[in-house]
Each structure stands twice: as structure tokens, then as C-alpha cells.
Amino acid sequence: MHTIAWLILGLPLLSATCIHLGFKRNQGLSTLIATSSALITLILSLVILGNGKDTSTAFSWVGAMGEHFKGIEIGLRIDQLSRGMLIVVTGVGFLVHLFSLTYMKDDRAKARYFCGLSLFMFSMTGIVLASNFIMMFIFWELVGLSSYLLIGHWYQKPSAADASKKAFLTNRIGDFGFMIGILMLWGITGTVTFSELELWSATPAPFNSTYLGIALLCIFAGAVGKSAQAPLHVWLPDAMEGPTPVSALIHAATMVAAGVYMLARFFTSVDLEIIAFAPQTIAWIGGITSLLAALMATQQDDIKKILAYSTLSQLGYMVMAVGLLNAQAGVFHLFTHAWFKALLFLGSGAVIYACHHEQNIWKMGGLRKKMPLTFLTFTIGTLALMGFPLTAGFFSKEQILEAALHQSTPLFVMAAIVATLTTFYMGRLLLVAFLGENRSKNSHHAKEVGALMLIPLVTLSVLAVISGYPFVASALSPLYDHVDFHFGPAFWASLTALVVGGGFAFTFYRNAETDPLSDKKIALVFRNKFYVDELYAQIVRFGQDCVAAIVHFIDELIIGGLIVGGCSRAAEGFGKLFGRLQSGNLHGYATLFGLGVILLIYITVFVP
Amino acid sequence: MASLNDYLLVSGLLFAIGLAGVIIRSNIIVIFMCLELMLAAASLTLVAFSRFNVSSNGLPDYDGQVFVFFIITVAAAEVAVGLAIIVALYRARQTINVEDLTSMRG
Amino acid sequence: MDQFLFYLFGFLALGGGLLLVGFRNPVSSALSMVVSFIGLAGLFIGLNAYFVGIVQILVYAGAIMVLFIFIIMLLDLNNEKPFQFRSATILGGLAIPLLFAIQVLGVIQKGPAEHSEKFPLITEETLQQAADGFALKSDGELLPASEQTAIYRSLAHQDSPKLPDTNLIGETIFKHYNMPLQIMGVLLLVATVGVVVLSKRSSKNANKQN
Numbered sequence: 001m002h003t004i005a006w007l008i009l010g011l012p013l014l015s016a017t018c019i020h021l022g023f024k025r026n027q028g029l030s031t032l033i034a035t036s037s038a039l040i041t042l043i044l045s046l047v048i049l050g051n052g053k054d055t056s057t058a059f060s061w062v063g064a065m066g067e068h069f070k071g072i073e074i075g076l077r078i079d080q081l082s083r084g085m086l087i088v089v090t091g092v093g094f095l096v097h098l099f100s101l102t103y104m105k106d107d108r109a110k111a112r113y114f115c116g117l118s119l120f121m122f123s124m125t126g127i128v129l130a131s132n133f134i135m136m137f138i139f140w141e142l143v144g145l146s147s148y149l150l151i152g153h154w155y156q157k158p159s160a161a162d163a164s165k166k167a168f169l170t171n172r173i174g175d176f177g178f179m180i181g182i183l184m185l186w187g188i189t190g191t192v193t194f195s196e197l198e199l200w201s202a203t204p205a206p207f208n209s210t211y212l213g214i215a216l217l218c219i220f221a222g223a224v225g226k227s228a229q230a231p232l233h234v235w236l237p238d239a240m241e242g243p244t245p246v247s248a249l250i251h252a253a254t255m256v257a258a259g260v261y262m263l264a265r266f267f268t269s270v271d272l273e274i275i276a277f278a279p280q281t282i283a284w285i286g287g288i289t290s291l292l293a294a295l296m297a298t299q300q301d302d303i304k305k306i307l308a309y310s311t312l313s314q315l316g317y318m319v320m321a322v323g324l325l326n327a328q329a330g331v332f333h334l335f336t337h338a339w340f341k342a343l344l345f346l347g348s349g350a351v352i353y354a355c356h357h358e359q360n361i362w363k364m365g366g367l368r369k370k371m372p373l374t375f376l377t378f379t380i381g382t383l384a385l386m387g388f389p390l391t392a393g394f395f396s397k398e399q400i401l402e403a404a405l406h407q408s409t410p411l412f413v414m415a416a417i418v419a420t421l422t423t424f425y426m427g428r429l430l431l432v433a434f435l436g437e438n439r440s441k442n443s444h445h446a447k448e449v450g451a452l453m454l455i456p457l458v459t460l461s462v463l464a465v466i467s468g469y470p471f472v473a474s475a476l477s478p479l480y481d482h483v484d485f486h487f488g489p490a491f492w493a494s495l496t497a498l499v500v501g502g503g504f505a506f507t508f509y510r511n512a513e514t515d516p517l518s519d520k521k522i523a524l525v526f527r528n529k530f531y532v533d534e535l536y537a538q539i540v541r542f543g544q545d546c547v548a549a550i551v552h553f554i555d556e557l558i559i560g561g562l563i564v565g566g567c568s569r570a571a572e573g574f575g576k577l578f579g580r581l582q583s584g585n586l587h588g589y590a591t592l593f594g595l596g597v598i599l600l601i602y603i604t605v606f607v608p
Numbered sequence: 609m610a611s612l613n614d615y616l617l618v619s620g621l622l623f624a625i626g627l628a629g630v631i632i633r634s635n636i637i638v639i640f641m642c643l644e645l646m647l648a649a650a651s652l653t654l655v656a657f658s659r660f661n662v663s664s665n666g667l668p669d670y671d672g673q674v675f676v677f678f679i680i681t682v683a684a685a686e687v688a689v690g691l692a693i694i695v696a697l698y699r700a701r702q703t704i705n706v707e708d709l710t711s712m713r714g
Numbered sequence: 715m716d717q718f719l720f721y722l723f724g725f726l727a728l729g730g731g732l733l734l735v736g737f738r739n740p741v742s743s744a745l746s747m748v749v750s751f752i753g754l755a756g757l758f759i760g761l762n763a764y765f766v767g768i769v770q771i772l773v774y775a776g777a778i779m780v781l782f783i784f785i786i787m788l789l790d791l792n793n794e795k796p797f798q799f800r801s802a803t804i805l806g807g808l809a810i811p812l813l814f815a816i817q818v819l820g821v822i823q824k825g826p827a828e829h830s831e832k833f834p835l836i837t838e839e840t841l842q843q844a845a846d847g848f849a850l851k852s853d854g855e856l857l858p859a860s861e862q863t864a865i866y867r868s869l870a871h872q873d874s875p876k877l878p879d880t881n882l883i884g885e886t887i888f889k890h891y892n893m894p895l896q897i898m899g900v901l902l903l904v905a906t907v908g909v910v911v912l913s914k915r916s917s918k919n920a921n922k923q924n
Contacts, residue, residue, distance in 0.1 A: 583710075584710035586639070586707075587707075587803045587807075590627075591631055591807075594806075598817060602817065605817070611829060613825065613829050615757070616818070616821075616829075617818065617819070618728065618757070620819075620822075621815060622727055622750075622754075623814070624818070625734075625735060625811065628807045628808065628810075629731075629734060629735035631803065632735065632804060635740055638734070638740055641782065644747070644778065645734060648774070651754075651770070652754060655757075655763045659833055662833070662834060665843065665847045666840040667836070667840075667844050670879070670882050670883050673763050673765070673766050674890075676766050677769065678894065678898060680766075683773075683774075684773055684778060684902075685902050685905035687782075688905050688909050689908050694785065695785060695913065704789065
């Protein structure tokens, strides 16, 4: 078991190393290595899942550091949470590898791309299997790195290079908080290993609950960065500059869910009833993120941007559920969401590929007839995202709404509005992009994609439907708390949202040529993402200006003016002064010399 | 017979005359001659001291005269080099008038 | 007589110096410098420094003066520009030597009283007495005739004893100032090489210009 777990972690690293060091030139071999390593890890994950035993393995990395502190370990922990997450990561990962074979067929840097994918698989399985926070943090940074590399895959495009930089820097802010949080937690509990945290939680030593709350919020900052919660959400939409399969794998299904996964890890390890303020903050941040993102999504034209904002919104859902101390609901939604969001992204990838890299939905249209299978799978994914009854999304969203209803009415209302908006913007996407008439040459020439792309789509669409049912979920989902379905307020709210959102979308966008809502002032605010980017730009600019002004002052006046300039001016002044004496006139020199002799004699002889 | 003070006075006056020449004259060769004059004045002082400082065996103290011998030797070398420099200077500038040689003005 | 000779040669030395400064023509200056040096050599001889006096005339009047004249002729400088001194220069050139002369007077004034005394004459007794110092071995016995030095023989020459100052200077140099003498030799060599290099480089430049 342990060997298999280490193998799952090691294989992608081996693949990445081999490709990077050995086979960069050989594109075909590189793709083969990366894809087969993804397939083997998937099989191994299934083996671990089939085994079904909770176990853990570790070796000491940094020895014991004193009475209070335990040392740091490098260890793997296999339990229900990591097993399920492993299936999500390797499953989506393998399908994305498969999809990329076609999608990246003509890319000249294919080897680099697959090397990045392998590196990401390594980092992500590392996060999933990590048995302590320090190790998780290491892999946390590694996924940041691989995400950076993959967003910037087409680094020749300035926008892609900027987006990768933005993603990395924004993540750094969150990661800094994460690190401080880990250190605070270490200071409070004396350990960073999850199993020992559980022990500590069972019999907590006297501690200041406020500190623990603050530590939790700092750790949450890491999740805010990685899972793109407000106010650090700005990087995720820009990250869509990367290749679409990357968006499906990293920025929809797995990496962005790492924050939720980490929170779930923490919440299942430590009993947090006593410090209610921190989880409540988390829940509210999640709710607000989901609402804002849903509003922004309603006015986007880029098919990937719409999906990116919907990802933001769904992540907000998950975070809210975790914050409501119902980690099961959050992680269950993570699980279902991973399948159907990967499906949607890969579907959009297929569309983009077919339309010769056209991403604007208003230039598509009528793709239903051109690409029937893609349309079918995309529709299934959309329905799952909307929470249509009998799809996976319906069950998981239901659980979140239920959790919200029990804990906080305002959050429940907010969640219901988000559900409505989700239906609305996804309906808009489907109506505009797939129905109606062809609105551009690119969409006119679109053809159904090949089998290698359709296999992942079909697989994922099947999973998007069945993964919500208890018989699948209890086996596969990382955390699953079976709740008997009942026709409560949550069901009615979700059904109302479906009807209202769908109805509005149908009204506005049936046969629409342009966006009928784009004239509205409020729509402009949504379209411009509440001007958050501009606000940040202003803040950063202001900060930079301040620092620059201070530095300029120091440089110009103190260093340049006083120290360097002062020295040079002093030297110049003395030079000029003594230069005066250098008349170049020999008589002058001789006179001065004579005067000197006279003075010398006077001093030596006549001064008593 | 003259006393030591007389010799010292003559030597001092000779030195003063040389100094005046160095300051006043603008022909670099004449200045050079005046420098020689000043050296010679110093030699006179040394010889006078040598003669008046009688050593234990009743003879003059010859250390001073040895010193003069060295001064003359150095002066000869100095004149050779100095005149070579003057010739080179004249070739480069076509003048040996110190009032025209002001390239060291700061 | 001695006093007269002192005044004569002193006058020669000072007058030659004044003329050296005063003449406009460098050749005249050079010749007046010879006069001044002859006066100086006379003063040296008056001080019983015969060797130094002769060397002074030989080296200065014989060698250095020829060099000066030669360079003056070579550069064709016999007509100096008429004096166009700035008054400041003249003032400095007069005031500073004057101040210096006054200071020399002051220094002489402050000197010890015996400086105004005459030096003791060198008589036959003095020479005879000095000869004894050169004749004795370390054990006090007289040297045999074959080993008697030239200094001793000259000092103790019965008919007309005379001061062998050339021998004495030579003895001082080789006994006490041997190292400076070697260095002096190196200095002369360096000066020779330096002069060759200086003149050679300038000729090269001249070639370039041509």
C-alpha cells in the first residue's frame, strides 16, 4: 500500500524529470511518457481506493525541536478524504492528458507542456497525500509554480505572460498568510501533522481560542489565494490565457479546489465549535465571492471567462459550506463540480478548437448542428452546473443549501440568488453559443472533434450525471455524508432558481444577435468585474508611487545630493581652491617656495 | 683672516642672489644656472664648517668636503639630465620661456 | 693679506652672481657664473680645501659651463626677449631674497661666540702632530718605512711638510662613505641612460613629425 502511494507521488515527478532532462526534443515520446504516467497513477489510485484501508507512512525530515514541538515529517496519509481526492485528481488529470493529445497536437512546445502537466500532477498528488501542513505547504508552492508555468505556456503572448505573473504574485499574498498561519498553529498546538492535530483536538491543552481563530484565518488566506476567493480572485479569470485543458485541470477541477480540500482537512482534524467567529468569516467570504462572481459571469463574452467566473462562484459555494462547518457538503460539491466543470472546460476546449481558437460566444452560434456530440455533453455539464434535478450538481448543491438553511438565513438567500444567476448565465452561454445561427466564418466551418477528444467528454458527462447518486458518491467522493432526500425549502429554492434563471435567460437570449442587456449601466459594472482590477491597479500604483517617492527622495537628496553629490562637490570645491594655486607660473611657484623656506627658518630658529 | 660668520654671510648672500634669479628670470636656462649658484652657496657653507670644525688630530673635518664632492657629482648629473629635458622641451614647444609654459594651470 | 684675498674672492663670487642674474644675454650670464665660481673656488682654497676648489673649477667651469654654453648655442638663444616682467614678480624676486638675507644675518647673530673667531692655522707642528696618528700601529710602535702611507709621508716630510687633503678626502670616502660612493656611481649611470633616452625619444618624435 505504502509503496503504491509513494509510486503515485513519484511517477509524475519521474515523468517530468525525464521529459525535462532527456526527451525535450522528442515530442512524441514526451507525450507518451506523461500520458502513460497519468494512466498508471489513475490505475494505482483505483487500486488504493479498492483496498479502502486508512493508513499512513512517514519518515522524519527535521528532528524533534524541543519539548513542545514535534519534528517535521515527510509522510503520506491515506484516508477517505485523500483517496477520493486522489481519484478526482488522477481521473481528471488522465482525461485532460488524453484531451491534450489532440488539443495540443500542433503546438511546437508540446514536450514543455506535458512536462508541466506531469509536474502539476506530482504537486497536486503531493497536496492530497500530505500528512502534515509543512509538506502540504511545499507542494502548495509547487502547484503554484506549475500553474505559473502552464498559464504562461504561450509566453510569447504578452497577455499570457502577464496573466501567469499575476496568478503567481496574487497567490504569493495568500501563501504568505498560509505560512504565518501554519507557524501560528505550530506554536499553539506544537505539531503540524494532521493525525496529531486530531489527538490534540480531542484533549486540547489550555490555549487562547482567539489565537487559534486568527491562525485559522491566516491558513484560510492560503485558501483565499489558491481557491481564488474575494478579494484575491482576480487571477483566476486571467489564468484562462493558458491552454484550455490546463484551465480544465488546474483552474477548474483540482488546484483551485486545493484550498477547499485543505480547509476540509483542517476542519475534520480540529474541532472548531469553540471559535465560531473564524468559520463564520470564512462562510461569509465564500458567500460573497460566489455572489460577486455570479454577477460578473452574467456579462462576459469569452466562453472561458464565463466558465472561470462560474468556477469562482462554485468555489465560493464550497468555501461557504466548509465555513458553515459542513465540510462534507463542501467536499461533496468539490467532487461533483470537478467532473462537470472539467467537462464544461474540455467541451469549451473542443468548441474553441473546432472554431479555430475563437473564444467569443457571440461569434459562435449554431454549433448544435455542427458538433452534436459536443453539444450533448456540454448540455449535460451545464445542467449539472445549474443543479438540474437528477444530475450530480443537484445533489451536492442541495446539500449546501440545506447547510446554509440550518445555519444562517442570509447566506441561504444569497446562495439561492447565486443558484438563480448560475442558471441564467449558463443558459445564456448555451443559447448563444450552441443554438441560433452561425454568426461568423469560424463557427460556420466548425466540425465535430475527433474521438480522442470525445472520449474524455463522454466519460466526464457520464460522471457528471452519476457521481451525485449515493451509490457512486459513497464509494468515490472524498467525504460524503448521506442525507435522505426530502422536499424541503432547499429543494424548492433550487427548483425556483432553475425556473426563474432559465426563464430569464430564455427570454433575453433566444435568437439574440447581440447582448440585449449590455446597455444597462449595472451590466457595465458586471462586465468590468466591479472594477476590482482597476481598484487594485490604483492601490498598487499608489503604493508604488509612495515607495517610489520615498526612494526617490532618499536617492536624490540624501544619497545623491548629500553623500555622493556632497563628496563630489567637496572634492570639486577643494580641487578648484587648490587649482587656483596652480597658476602654471613658475615664478609663482618659486616665490611660494622661497616664502616657505623663510617661514621654515623663522620657525626653526627664531620662534623660542 | 675671516671668521666662520663671514663665510656664512657670503654663502647666505650668494644663496639669496640665486633665489632672486630663480624668481625674477624667465629664461629657463638662466634659472637653471641660478639653481647651480644656490647649490654652490650651500657647498661653501659645508667647506667652511669643515675647516672650522677641527678634529682631534688638528686637521680639518673632511666629512664636509666629502659632502661637497658628492654635491658636485650630483650637480653634474642633474645638469646633464636637466639640459636634456630643456632640449626636449624646446623641441616640443619651441620656447624655453617659463611664462609661456603654463600648461600646469589648474 | 689673507683678509684681502677673502674680500677679493668673496666680491668675485657675489659680483659674478649678481651679474648672472642681471645680464639679459644667457651667454653673458654663463660667463659671469664662471666668474662667480672662480671666486668660490678661491674661497675654498682659502679654507685649505685645495681639492674641492680645484674640482669646483674643473667640473663647473670646465664641464658644466661648456654644457650650458653648448645648449644655449644649440637652441640659438642669444637674444632673449626684452624684459617684460610683471611688477609682482620683481617685487617677489627682491623681497624674498632680502628677507632671506636678513634672516641669515639674524641666524649669524644668534650663533655662538666662537663663530666670529679665526680658525687655527695649520703649521708644521700641527702636521707633524697629525702625522703621528697615521704612523703608529695599534700597539704603539712605529710602522716600518715600507708600510708607511702616502698620507704619513706627505705629512711628515721633513723638508716641506704639506697638507695632503686629496689623500685625506680619499681616505674618508673609501673608509666611511663607500656605500654612498657606490650609489653615486649608479646615479651617474642612471643619469647617462636617462639623457640618452630623453634625446632618443625626442629624435623619434622628430622623425614622426617629418
